[in-house]
Every structure is written in C-alpha cells, then in structure tokens.
Amino acid sequence: MQAATIKLFLVHGSPSGLRTAEVSNWSGKAIAAPRTEMSDLLRRDELNSPGFYLLTGVDPESGDGTIYVGEAENVSTRLKGHATKDFWNAVTVFVSKDENLTKAHIRYLEGVLIDKANTNSNSIVMNSVGSGARLPESDAAEMDVFLEKCLQLLPVLGISDFNEKLDQVSESKDLLYCKIKGFTATGKRTANGFIIFSGSQAVLEHRPSAVNSRKKREQLIVKGLLLQENDHFVFAKDIEFGSPSTAATVVRGGATNGLTAWRNSKGVSLKEQEANET
Structure with a gap:
C-alpha cells in the first residue's frame, strides 16, 4: 500500500x-x-x-x-x-x-x-x-x-480481519515449530498474533477435556482449512490465530501454552526468545 x-x-x-x-x-x-x-x-x-x-x-x-x-x-x-x-x-x-x-x-x-x-x-x-x-x-x-x-x-x-497473511520466510531462524506425536507445525509471530503455515500438521484426535479448541478445529474443518490426511490433519492454507497458545491448541488438540510449545530450530522456546529481546 x-x-x-x-x-x-x-x-x-x-x-x-x-x-x-x-x-x-x-x-x-x-x-x-x-x-x-x-x-x-x-x-x-x-x-x-x-x-x-x-x-x-x-x-x-x-x-x-x-x-x-x-x-x-x-x-x-x-x-x-x-x-x-x-x-x-x-x-x-x-x-x-x-x-x-x-x-x-x-x-x-x-x-x-x-x-x-x-x-x-x-x-x-x-x-x-x-x-x-x-x-x-x-x-x-x-x-x-x-x-x-x-x-x-x-x-x-480496529478491524484486522482482511489483512493479507505473511509469506513464509525462507530463513529458518525466523520460523517456529510445534511438535507432537511425530507431527510438526511451522509458524511465526505476527503483529496480530501467530500464523501457522500451509502444510503444517496437527493431531487427529481432540483431547477429552478440549471444549473451545474442539469447536475451533471443527470450524476449520468445515471451512476446508484443516484437512484429514491419513492419521493427522494438514493445514490447507496459512491461518493466523489471535495468539501462539490458540495456534498450538489447534495443533495439539487441547489446551497448550504456546509460549513454551513453539520453539525454533535450536529448541529455544518463544518465551525464551522474547525474554532475551527485552
């Protein structure tokens, strides 16, 4: 613009x-x-x-x-x-x-x-x-x-619903990963929250205690944004969430602390990275 x-x-x-x-x-x-x-x-x-x-x-x-x-x-x-x-x-x-x-x-x-x-x-x-x-x-x-x-x-x-999503950056140091049961989601902090990139994986089953996260995942499935592929889900498009925790919750099928779940290629958590930046 x-x-x-x-x-x-x-x-x-x-x-x-x-x-x-x-x-x-x-x-x-x-x-x-x-x-x-x-x-x-x-x-x-x-x-x-x-x-x-x-x-x-x-x-x-x-x-x-x-x-x-x-x-x-x-x-x-x-x-x-x-x-x-x-x-x-x-x-x-x-x-x-x-x-x-x-x-x-x-x-x-x-x-x-x-x-x-x-x-x-x-x-x-x-x-x-x-x-x-x-x-x-x-x-x-x-x-x-x-x-x-x-x-x-x-x-x-105050309305950011129409903002274009970020393109996935090529430098691996800028990317964060959330892993569970052999599946991996790739994402990044954004000005509006946290983006998970297309092709990322998520577990198939919801946790028994999941309520809000289950509904969020079901909405993404209905929209065709979360697709089942054998024993897991795959993100069909880049999707931006309001926070790292909301993003990690969708990946893991239940409540998750996104600040500790998202880590860079060296295993450093988002929480540790942001603490070092202040």
Whole structure:
C-alpha cells in the first residue's frame, strides 16, 4: 500500500465511540460506532446513501470474533434491520462522498470482502452465502482502488480481519515449530498474533477435556482449512490465530501454552526468545 494521511474525527471525544475516518485525496469515508451509540450513528446524513458495512462482535460460545459484511442502498434503513441480532457490538460503514457508488458497486465490494474474510479472518464469518456482482472492467478496477483505501483504514478502526497473511520466510531462524506425536507445525509471530503455515500438521484426535479448541478445529474443518490426511490433519492454507497458545491448541488438540510449545530450530522456546529481546 502507498503512504497515506489519515484523518480521524472523534465525534464525542472517545477513541472507541462514534468516529469518522478519511484518507487524503480519496472519495470515500468511514463511520464507525459501538452498538451503544447506534442512535447517534443512524442520525448521520452519510448513512442515507449506498454503502457497505461490517458488523463485528464476539461469539459467546467459542469466544472467537464474529464479522458480518453487508450492503445497502440506504445503509441507515438496513442497519435498523439488524437490531434483533445479538452477535455484534460494533459497526463500521463505508460510503462515497461524491455519491458515485451504485448498487452494483457495493454488491461487488461486499462480495470481495466476504471472500477475503473467509480466507484471512480469524473471526467467524456470519454471512451464510457469498455475494458479489459482475462489473465492467473499468468499474471493477475503480472499485478495487476504492477498496484498497478501505482496507487501509480498517486496521486503524480496529478491524484486522482482511489483512493479507505473511509469506513464509525462507530463513529458518525466523520460523517456529510445534511438535507432537511425530507431527510438526511451522509458524511465526505476527503483529496480530501467530500464523501457522500451509502444510503444517496437527493431531487427529481432540483431547477429552478440549471444549473451545474442539469447536475451533471443527470450524476449520468445515471451512476446508484443516484437512484429514491419513492419521493427522494438514493445514490447507496459512491461518493466523489471535495468539501462539490458540495456534498450538489447534495443533495439539487441547489446551497448550504456546509460549513454551513453539520453539525454533535450536529448541529455544518463544518465551525464551522474547525474554532475551527485552
């Protein structure tokens, strides 16, 4: 991404409250708010226009994040329809300041974001089906540029579900390994937690005491991200988790301290490495 100047405005002075975000020389605008400030959000004129929105929250059973991607020709009216759903606690809306977004444009953007969420997100994607719309080549290119700015703003607004995964580095000293019963997973610390690289192995059986980790593994299996191969699982893609422990738990099928389970090629634990860096 190119360097950019981002303008944040805290409407009520709170960094987690109603706020707007813009990128210099860009026609788009983001408006974000917690669910507790929905009435103030819905009164804003920007929401009476076409746009797409993200509902984010936490799944009460697994503790994993949740995300829903939607679009509407009148965002305010559409958001009111989500009032009965309890999986979300914050909303982020994107609109165009020059009012040039059409129904086809926002459906295209929604479809791309759903695909990105299913590929990159650590959260549970609440959309039951994909979306999207076919656009003329020139329009699609224009929307890809618009989306790039949206993706630049989202982490600033607290949403990292669409961040591209790191490529596996070639230097072995940067890699960490989690081993169990002859199986090995390869990963690395990231700014958002911990990534396990494609091709890594995990045990087939859950531990009897596993509850949350079992559900997480089952979600990955349903998504086709964790595939059975003879007597073990294999990670079909790079997957980023919220912490080294969550990553190690999926590999080992039960509660695990990731700081000690992940070790470099010399056997030095992640905990020891980080202690030496401070």
